[in-house]
Amino acid sequence: FYREIERFHADPRFDQMVVIVEGTLSDFLLYQPEFTGGKFDYKRRFATKKNDSVNEKKMTTLADLFMLGVSILFCDNATLAARMYGRLIREAIRKKYWRLLELEPPASS
Numbered sequence: 001f002y003r004e005i006e007r008f009h010a011d012p013r014f015d016q017m018v019v020i021v022e023g024t025l026s027d028f029l030l031y032q033p034e035f036t037g038g039k040f041d042y043k044r045r046f047a048t049k050k051n052d053s054v055n056e057k058k059m060t061t062l063a064d065l066f067m068l069g070v071s072i073l074f075c076d077n078a079t080l081a082a083r084m085y086g087r088l089i090r091e092a093i094r095k096k097y098w099r100l101l102e103l104e105p106p107a108s109s
Contacts, residue, residue, distance in 0.1 A: 005068055013099050017070045018088060022081045025074050029055050 008017045021028060062072055075081040098105050 002068075005065075005070060009069070013102065016092075019065070019070060019072045020081045020085055020088075021072060021074045022078045023074065024076060028074070029058055 005017060008014060023031075065072060073084055075084050093100065097103075
């Protein structure tokens with residue numbers, strides 16, 4: 001993912017990276033992935049003490065992404081996430097079409 005951020009920053013057509021999450025911040029922090037291989041016990045791994053450190057790591061990752069210029073938008077569900085994506089694309093095209101098409105910037109009014 002960090003390589004994607006580097007590639008994004010290297011492209012002069014874009015200046016704002018956004019990650020849209022289909023869920024709330026609480027959903028993200030409480031999420032415990034299901035493991036189907038049976039190689040270790042998630043109940044033991046995600047005990048309260050461990051869960052706190054996992055949540056701290058998640059918060060650190062969010063802060064790190066913010067410092068790298070990546071905005072994280074938490075949408076409650078897939079429908080809202082899709083609507084937000086559509087709005088972001090629309091506004092980016094409307095306001096920065098000249099950069100996307102590698103044209104000269106429009107004259108200011």
